[in-house]
Structures are given as C-alpha cells and as structure tokens.
Amino acid sequence: MSVPISLFQVVLAAALMLLSALLSWRLRLGLGRDILTAGTRMTVQLLLVGLILGWVFALRSPWPILGIGLVMTVLAAQAAVGRTRGRYPGIFLDAFAAIFGSSFVLTGLTLGAVLQIRPWFEAQYAVPILGMVLGNTLTGVSLALDRFTSDLGHNRSAIEERLALGATRWEAARGTVRAAVRTGMLPTLNSMAVMGIVSLPGMMTGQILAGASPAVAVRYQIVIMFVLAASSALGSLGAVLLAYRALLDSRDRLRGERLKAPR
Known part of the structure; x- marks a missing residue:
C-alpha cells in the first residue's frame, strides 16, 4: 500500500x-x-x-485514447525537433512519423501480445506505457537527428567529393547514418547496462511503493525496457532515414542548401 x-x-x-x-x-x-x-x-x-x-x-472507447496518444505524439515531435541544432524543411513531419510509427506499433504489440490486456485500449495501461515509450523515443530521435544533421554539415565537403567520384548517396552517407542511429540508441543501452546495479528504474520502484511484489515489478520493468530499447532503435533509424531522403536526393546529390541552423 x-x-x-x-x-x-x-x-x-x-x-x-x-x-x-x-x-x-x-x-x-x-x-x-x-x-x-x-x-x-x-x-x-x-x-x-x-x-x-x-x-x-x-474511458471505455478506443477513440479518445487514440486522440490523446496523437496529441502526446505531436508534443513529443515538437520536443524532439526543438532540441535539434540543424533544421530542414519537413523535419517536424519526419520526427512525427518516426515517433508515431515506432511508439504506436510497439505499444500496441506490448498491450495486445505481451501483456495481453483486454481490451487493449484499457487507459490505465495504454496511456502510461505509451507515455514512457514516447518519452524514450523522442530522446533517441532528437539525438539521432541532431547527430545526422550536424555531421552532414561538418562533413559536407567529404560527402560531396564521394558523390563527385561516382558514389551513390548511400555509399557517401552510410557512415553518417550509422553514427546517427548509434547515437540515438546509446542512452537506452547505457541505462539497461547498469539497471538493477547502479539504478532502480522508475516503473519498478513505483510498483513496489504501491505494494506490488518485487518479483512482479521486476518482470514488468524488464518487459518495458525491452520495448523502450526497440522503440529507440526503430525511432532513431526511421528519423535518420527520412532525413537522409530529404537531404540527399534520388539523383545522388547532397542538398546542403536545405540544411539550416535554428533561429
């Protein structure tokens, strides 16, 4: 209690x-x-x-829950873009698509297949889990986009040189994409590496303080951390690939004029 x-x-x-x-x-x-x-x-x-x-x-209807989730996703996308130093036209929509796709899919799988909540849109479970996934995903997306746009600006000459020598846009920017996705995934992986030894996670602590069995609280936390790791990976990858398509076009050109520093 x-x-x-x-x-x-x-x-x-x-x-x-x-x-x-x-x-x-x-x-x-x-x-x-x-x-x-x-x-x-x-x-x-x-x-x-x-x-x-x-x-x-x-609430006993899925539509208000989905509406609340969409509002949360819009705010998460705004926060992710707000922390990104480099901007380009459409960056908000790219961040929204990456966060929405990874968070909603993984939250739905967690509720329906892993935890087997019936109905799956039970607000007591859906809203808190979606909130945790969104918060984690927006951090990964923000870090990944910031790293990708920053590296494109710093390495513009080297990338354009590879393109001029006949490299495709993927060959020229592959290292930049990998570095950005890795940056987006690192915070969650670092947290998982020390969890239970250095830190006790919030969900587990909250359940224990509420009177739940430590064994049950631990299992819930393990499930959530696996979901957060997956959302971080999918969100970071999705955001970087969308930015990659916006800043390197299908004619294998780096569209550096689209990349601008924030006001």
Whole structure:
C-alpha cells in the first residue's frame, strides 16, 4: 500500500531545487532561471495530468485514447525537433512519423501480445506505457537527428567529393547514418547496462511503493525496457532515414542548401 503524500511534503521536496539554483548562482552557471522554470513547469504539468488521468482512466472507447496518444505524439515531435541544432524543411513531419510509427506499433504489440490486456485500449495501461515509450523515443530521435544533421554539415565537403567520384548517396552517407542511429540508441543501452546495479528504474520502484511484489515489478520493468530499447532503435533509424531522403536526393546529390541552423 502506498504512503500518502501531503501538499506540504511536496513543497518540502521542492525546496531541494533551491540547492541546484544556489549552486548555479555560486558557480555563475547562468542556469538559475532555467532551473526554476523547469521545476515550475514540471509541477504544473504533472498536477494537471493528475487531474485529467482520473477522467481518462474511466474511458471505455478506443477513440479518445487514440486522440490523446496523437496529441502526446505531436508534443513529443515538437520536443524532439526543438532540441535539434540543424533544421530542414519537413523535419517536424519526419520526427512525427518516426515517433508515431515506432511508439504506436510497439505499444500496441506490448498491450495486445505481451501483456495481453483486454481490451487493449484499457487507459490505465495504454496511456502510461505509451507515455514512457514516447518519452524514450523522442530522446533517441532528437539525438539521432541532431547527430545526422550536424555531421552532414561538418562533413559536407567529404560527402560531396564521394558523390563527385561516382558514389551513390548511400555509399557517401552510410557512415553518417550509422553514427546517427548509434547515437540515438546509446542512452537506452547505457541505462539497461547498469539497471538493477547502479539504478532502480522508475516503473519498478513505483510498483513496489504501491505494494506490488518485487518479483512482479521486476518482470514488468524488464518487459518495458525491452520495448523502450526497440522503440529507440526503430525511432532513431526511421528519423535518420527520412532525413537522409530529404537531404540527399534520388539523383545522388547532397542538398546542403536545405540544411539550416535554428533561429
């Protein structure tokens, strides 16, 4: 059984953020405003989610759940693009397609085939799992797109030289694609490597605090981590391949004029 937490206890925990702000001030990191803004934004967003989830969990139709998932995906795509230094026309749609495709497919497989939730759109399971998958996927997509666009800009001369010597666009950019996908996958793989030894994951900890058996909580966490690893890989690969098609056309030309730095 979970231990109730009062509003005063939440405020007491929030005071710990002052340590980060104090450290930023003493070291002149310039992050004081960012720390306070991030903490305030997170608190407001989570309080609103807490109010909304009670209504969401009572839904018995798949359409509102899918609508909520689409809104979450749009916000995830915006966040992924917002962290990318290089931009090109259509990058938001590419990020959305990569995140939507990997997250919805893997969440559906997890709910219907692995966990065998009946009905599969049960909001108590569908929304939290989709949220975890989306959050993980947007990180992979953001890192992969940032690495790919950055490498294309830095290695533009070398890639154009390969193309001029007769290489296809895939032969010229294959190393850049591989490096970008690897970058997108690394955070999840690093997390999996130390999980249970260095860190206890959030889902497992939450279930244990709620009174679930540690053995059951561990099995749930293992399933989720495998899903997150797959979503990171598929999302990163999909986003990079879409960016690859946008920036290297079918006539084996590098369209560097499409690549712009963010404002």
